[in-house]
Amino acid sequence: MSxxxxxxxxxxxxVACSGMVSARLSLVDWLREELRLTGTHVGCEHGICxxxxxxxxxxxxxxxxxxxxxANGHRITTVEGLARPDGSLSxxxxxxxxxxxxxxxxxxxxxxxxxxxxxxxNADPTEAQIREAIGGNLCRCTGYQQIVDAVRLAATRLSxxxx
Amino acid sequence: xTMAEHPAPGGFRYIGTKRRTKEDPxxxxxxxxxxxxxALPGMKHVALVASPYPSARIVSIRAEAAFALPGxxxxxxxxxxxxxxxxxxxxxxxxxxxRYALAKDVVRYAxxxxxxxxxxxxxxxEDAAELVEVDYEPLPYIIEAERALESGSPLVHPAHGSNxxxxxxxxxxxxxxxxxxxxxxxxFRAKWGRSSTVPIETFAVAAQWHPAEQLLDVWASIQMPKxxxxxxxxxxxxxxxxxVHYDVDVGGSYGVKRGIKHTVLVGYLARRxxxxxxxxxxxxxxxxxxxMHGPDRYFDVQAAFDTDGTIHAMKIxxxxxxxxxxxxxxxxLGKPIGAICGPYRIAAIEYExxxxxxxxxxxxxxxxxxxxxxxxxIERAVDRIARALGMDRIEVRRRNFIDKSQFPYxxxxxxxxDSGDYHAVLDKALAAIDYPALVRERDxxxxxxxxxxxxxxxxxxxxxxxxxxxxxxxxxxETTTWMDSCLVRIDLSGSITGxxxxxxxxxxxxxxVATVVGEVLERDPAGIRVIHADSLNALPSNSPVGSRMAIxxxxxxxxxxxxxxxxxxxxxxxxxxxxxxxxxxxxxxxxLKGAPSKTLTWDQLVEIAHRKFHRMPAGLEPGLQAKFxxxxxxxxxxxxxxxxxxMYPCYAFEAHIVLVEIDPDTGKAVIRKYVCGHDCGVMINxxxxxxxxxxxxxHGIGAALYEKFAYTEDGQLASGTFMDYLIPSAMExxxxxxxxxxTPSPLTTFGQKGSGEAGYLGAPAAIGNAVNDxxxxxxxxxxxxxxxxxxxxxxxxxxxxxxGKR
Numbered sequence: 018m019s020x021x022x023x024x025x026x027x028x029x030x031x032v033a034c035s036g037m038v039s040a041r042l043s044l045v046d047w048l049r050e051e052l053r054l055t056g057t058h059v060g061c062e063h064g065i066c067x068x069x070x071x072x073x074x075x076x077x078x079x080x081x082x083x084x085x086x087x088a089n090g091h092r093i094t095t096v097e098g099l100a101r102p103d104g105s106l107s108x109x110x111x112x113x114x115x116x117x118x119x120x121x122x123x124x125x126x127x128x129x130x131x132x133x134x135x136x137x138x139n140a141d142p143t144e145a146q147i148r149e150a151i152g153g154n155l156c157r158c159t160g161y162q163q164i165v166d167a168v169r170l171a172a173t174r175l176s177x178x179x180x
Numbered sequence: 181x182t183m184a185e186h187p188a189p190g191g192f193r194y195i196g197t198k199r200r201t202k203e204d205p206x207x208x209x210x211x212x213x214x215x216x217x218x219a220l221p222g223m224k225h226v227a228l229v230a231s232p233y234p235s236a237r238i239v240s241i242r243a244e245a246a247f248a249l250p251g252x253x254x255x256x257x258x259x260x261x262x263x264x265x266x267x268x269x270x271x272x273x274x275x276x277x278x279r280y281a282l283a284k285d286v287v288r289y290a291x292x293x294x295x296x297x298x299x300x301x302x303x304x305x306e307d308a309a310e311l312v313e314v315d316y317e318p319l320p321y322i323i324e325a326e327r328a329l330e331s332g333s334p335l336v337h338p339a340h341g342s343n344x345x346x347x348x349x350x351x352x353x354x355x356x357x358x359x360x361x362x363x364x365x366x367x368f369r370a371k372w373g374r375s376s377t378v379p380i381e382t383f384a385v386a387a388q389w390h391p392a393e394q395l396l397d398v399w400a401s402i403q404m405p406k407x408x409x410x411x412x413x414x415x416x417x418x419x420x421x422x423x424v425h426y427d428v429d430v431g432g433s434y435g436v437k438r439g440i441k442h443t444v445l446v447g448y449l450a451r452r453x454x455x456x457x458x459x460x461x462x463x464x465x466x467x468x469x470x471x472m473h474g475p476d477r478y479f480d481v482q483a484a485f486d487t488d489g490t491i492h493a494m495k496i497x498x499x500x501x502x503x504x505x506x507x508x509x510x511x512x513l514g515k516p517i518g519a520i521c522g523p524y525r526i527a528a529i530e531y532e533x534x535x536x537x538x539x540x541x542x543x544x545x546x547x548x549x550x551x552x553x554x555x556x557x558i559e560r561a562v563d564r565i566a567r568a569l570g571m572d573r574i575e576v577r578r579r580n581f582i583d584k585s586q587f588p589y590x591x592x593x594x595x596x597x598d599s600g601d602y603h604a605v606l607d608k609a610l611a612a613i614d615y616p617a618l619v620r621e622r623d624x625x626x627x628x629x630x631x632x633x634x635x636x637x638x639x640x641x642x643x644x645x646x647x648x649x650x651x652x653x654x655x656x657x658e659t660t661t662w663m664d665s666c667l668v669r670i671d672l673s674g675s676i677t678g679x680x681x682x683x684x685x686x687x688x689x690x691x692x693v694a695t696v697v698g699e700v701l702e703r704d705p706a707g708i709r710v711i712h713a714d715s716l717n718a719l720p721s722n723s724p725v726g727s728r729m730a731i732x733x734x735x736x737x738x739x740x741x742x743x744x745x746x747x748x749x750x751x752x753x754x755x756x757x758x759x760x761x762x763x764x765x766x767x768x769x770x771x772l773k774g775a776p777s778k779t780l781t782w783d784q785l786v787e788i789a790h791r792k793f794h795r796m797p798a799g800l801e802p803g804l805q806a807k808f809x810x811x812x813x814x815x816x817x818x819x820x821x822x823x824x825x826x827m828y829p830c831y832a833f834e835a836h837i838v839l840v841e842i843d844p845d846t847g848k849a850v851i852r853k854y855v856c857g858h859d860c861g862v863m864i865n866x867x868x869x870x871x872x873x874x875x876x877x878x879h880g881i882g883a884a885l886y887e888k889f890a891y892t893e894d895g896q897l898a899s900g901t902f903m904d905y906l907i908p909s910a911m912e913x914x915x916x917x918x919x920x921x922x923t924p925s926p927l928t929t930f931g932q933k934g935s936g937e938a939g940y941l942g943a944p945a946a947i948g949n950a951v952n953d954x955x956x957x958x959x960x961x962x963x964x965x966x967x968x969x970x971x972x973x974x975x976x977x978x979x980x981x982x983x984g985k986r
Contacts (some may be wrong), residue, residue: 018618041303056210056216061463062378065902068380109209114200118865118874121686123208123431129208141630148910155902157379157432158686158710161876161910161940163867 025089029054030098038085045069045099048095056096056126060155067154070127071095077134096126108178109133109171120158126152132168141143141172164174185942187550190922194699195930201539201691202221202710205685215401220456223386224253225306226446227483227800229295229312230469230774231287231581232558234539235321235334237316238285238329241295245827246308253299254453255312256445258284260411265448266414266864268440271508271754272346272535278338279542281445286319287843288336288504289539290896291468298457299450321539321895325501326478336504336537339861345502346535346653347512350517350823353528358493362484366564369966372553374501375752375887377546377879378907379685381431382461382501383439389451396447398424403433403685404440404496405647405662405722414444415451422447422620426712434879434940435545435725437685438507465542467900472888474546476501477513479557479954485565489576493528494521500535500550510535511544512550514649515726518595519551520638521528522558523602524580529592539895545880548641556640557962559945560963563636563952575609577638578603584923593823595642596814596931597831598651598925601861604837605921606638609857612919613837618853622839626957631842631976632852635950638835639942640933642828643934644882644927645726646812649827652819664732665719666741668697674786676703678737680712687936688868689729693737695864696930702767703782727934730864731925732810738929739808742852747800751788752780754797776886829904830933832860834878836946842954847973849885849951851914856942859921861933870918870974873938878913878923880943884951886912888966955979 022037027101029052036051044064048071060068062081069081072094099107106114110131119125124164128151135142135150147168148161156164190196206212229937245257254711258280265345267278295312299305320334328343338345359365397416398408402424412422430437439540442459450457461470480497499504502509513533520529546552562580565572582589584601591597618634625632647662667679678693692708698705713719717825722728745765751769753760756778765774780788789804812829820823835857842849856877863869890898899905915955924931944965951972952961958979962971 018296050219053219056212058214058381059216059460060382061900061902062311063463064379066907094207102210104209106205111209114204117201117204117871119204119207119686120688120868120871121379121381121432122203122212122429123214123379125207130799143297144915152909152911155380155907155909156435156875157377157879157907158875159871160876160878160916161913162874162916163871164184165910165915 023086027088028092030094040084040086040109042082042085044083044085044088045080048080054095054097058123058126065180067131068129068156070125070130072130072133075137077130088128096129099129109136109177112167112174116163116170118159118164124154124156126155128164135168136172136175140176142168144169188588189210190862192699193702194695194705195861196866198443198867199695199865200704201688201868202694203690208408209915213427214381214429215386216384216460218399218458220388221388223458224298224300224453225299225302226449226457226459227298227302227309228293228465229314230467231283231290231292231294233287233316233317233318234290234323236287236316236854237319238283238287238294239317240315242313243295244309244310245313246297249308251304251313252297254294254298254449256282256449260283261448265444268414268418268507269410270506270655271504271511273656274340274345274506276504277337277345288290288363289541291541293469295446296449298411298453302460309682323538323540323891323895325499325536325538328536336539343537345537346533347505349530349532350593351530351943352655352822352824355495355528355530358528359484360825362492364486365482366561366568368564368963370481370557370560372475373965374473374889375883375966376472376474376889377434377436379432379434379437382463382466383437383771384460385443385446386456387450388444388456391454394421396422396451398422398443398447400424400439400443401428401430401437401441402683403430403437403723403725405725407440410440411443411447412830413917415447418571420716420934421676423713424715425715426681426683426718426811426898430683432797433685434547435549435715435935438544441471444820454971463902464518464900465472467905468897471542472544473541474543474548474736475553476543477553481557481561483565483577487569489571489579491524491526491580494526494561497528497532498534501538501540502535503538503540504954505542506537508545509650511653512545514553514653515827516551517593517649518642519831520593521591522555523638523640523833526580527592540891541579541720541889541897545725547876547940551642552880552941554943554949555637556945556965559637559639560948562849563949573636577606582694590828595821595827598829598927599923600831600833601671601848601921601923602638602833605857605859608834608919608921609837609855611916613853613855616917625841631844631954633840633950633952633954635838635840635946635948635953636836637942637945637949640831641727641834641937641941643727643830643832644731645728646815646828648825652823652825656844657668658818660818662722662812662815663727664721664736665807665809666693666733666736666740667719667805667807668737668744670744672786672788672790674783676701676708678708679713680710681713681721682723684724685714687729689722689724689733691868692730692734692864694735696738697741700738702744719809722937726828727936731934732812734932735929736808736810739810740806742917743806744804745809747804748785750797750800751785755780755795757788758762776880784794791832831926832933832935832938834938834942838950839947840947840950840954842972844976847931847976849967849972851881854914854916855919856916856939857919857921858938860935860938861925862922862931864932872936873918874916876937876939877916877943878908880940881913881947882908883965884944884947885968
């Protein structure tokens, strides 16, 4: 039962990546196993926990629910691509460190993607809006409090930086 | 920066101050290193064939079709595996309750692994697993613990002779006398539903056998004491033939990441096939076959008390369903003995733990090791006592609290509580939430036709994880130490490295070790590196269980650092030809008192230790390193014949206050306000403590309202995905305010207590009390977790007798 392979070409973290994939290969498995971008995590593989979230053409998306072939021709940002060009942490990542918005780190990449998506759409979110934006990402360590604090802090810092 | 300019709480330089953690940067950058990230050249992948029956005889297994699939390397069944490996160890004395990763002859729960398929990719292995044909002959099964004890019930392990794993009736103090002489008595049953910690990372393990070296390398997402020893024993290998890499980041555990059966299976396959092998559970596998369910418990509670609210005695019968196999799970009935009367002066206690097997997924250690369910039962009792007397619930608690002047305080079951100020913490929490305003808010909601209730719980978090319940529950087991260790090295450049001997699952141990070593040596923790040794070059550790690492690893790290400091002072004394008492240590430099010009700097002292043996005092080893192995404070004792023993050394305290509203039409409970007063002594890193406490509360909200491993009548797990096992999100968990209080422990290096289980130990009790307060005007109650909307709606409907419509 040799599987037919399909060519794909995807922009991942600003780099053009191409590969031959089977139709049933999920995007997250391609990112993790083929590109070795292991920052994106697999939690439930059925679209609930959000740990596998990546930016897909600028919008957060669950990479366990999408096939790699569906990413052909699209633009993806994983957690490894959130840092600044010089490799230093982004304001959002740094804010997560400042409020200790994580413990085991497993949900963190998905949380960062969800928060990034929010801040790109809404520069000054309320606590309720932050909770809603990360409401599809499960965290078992933090009780969400310090994550909400981090996103708020990042919004404040980004708006101050923009002035 | 000097200490005088920036005094930290308690006069510490680094401890207790706002400091970023050492771990966070790698995680936010996506550079964690989890077991599922391990990729070895030529690695093969495992998929499992699981039993669809709760109880059945395996008639035959045919794997030809699976083998025929290109890329399939092996199909392993219990026949081969059980002959080639030894049974996993069990916490109580029940040698016939054997346990292997793969079933042989019979299956004992739906989801039990029957065969393991190894293939070139995980997807291929899963394809092949579906082609393995297993013929079963279904057998009778039992999934209800009380009925499992009845004669004639199907036996989970017939060789054991019954479904009872452990039962003992402890009586500490004059229980019957108190029940005879007290003014009043209450009696009720509480049920703690089967839930667990359910980390977002499932269990993963990779293993590689090196035949030339006869060595098995293991990378696993573990949090388990004695893990390498148990894996080696089951694989019939010497302990030094298994090397567990503790530098693997663990994606959450909170107790359950034991994975010993997974590891023995993968270790066996790696050796048998001569290739690296990796197993990553998928979510369903994790939920039904990962063996990580939590306590599933009935409490029959009786209390005897006077009309003034004084509680004299309690009787607690706890019947726990551990599922089809038992590792340490029966011991989860033992740990709560260390705080069996909660924070109260209750002079006499009867406790009857009963551990029962059924045809369900096995139970594993869950955050608090049985303490949260027990606290739920105790706190429901206190609320019911107040209600029976028409007294205020806060007043009943205050009246029965151990007073701060009474510490150290020995409870009837033999544990001595180290320190505390329960009245002060409760008062702080009441002030923080503005209790009178909270009562008005509840009453206003009620006046508007809503169901609203306030819940309070005041609970203990025993910490410093010892294992005294092992000899208590198994006289053949004389384990009386549960040590932890740290090695601290100063290299030639003068930089400091701390080496710990276990893995971490989010607790921030690298930060903690760096902070305490920096504190002792007065060197900036930012420059201190902390690494996780592998099991062959690690000092002994019993892993981060039982809220122990701040106490045990923190104490060991401080002890090692103090030895380094003493060595530096000894080197200076030798060079200045003076007594050590004449010297002063400041920020790593050692000076003659009153003569600051006579100083040997950190760099100079390190240089002497590493290069200039001619300037070293006699008897001091060259180089600069120190190990410290610490026994649990108060540890070392065996139980008395009547079962009294010091369980854990330190006792943190938490007071939860919560406002809950229930929609009378849907039964949905919503948390409106949440405050937690918390006293875990000296906090080493407040951000870490607060984060774990909030996380524990969220986990407790899940256990109280949402999470349940539900079983159908035909023995099938009905909640094996996140569609039906509901984990609270940021929408269900409210903003949580934590109010700190500090009563230092007299038993620990800096006055710290444990906090890893904080929040979870009191949240379900507080929410249960709030829900019942909300239901009280209707004259109904609920004594069962989780308090799901349907259960609440049924009670509301019954109370109104009108199909739920207002």
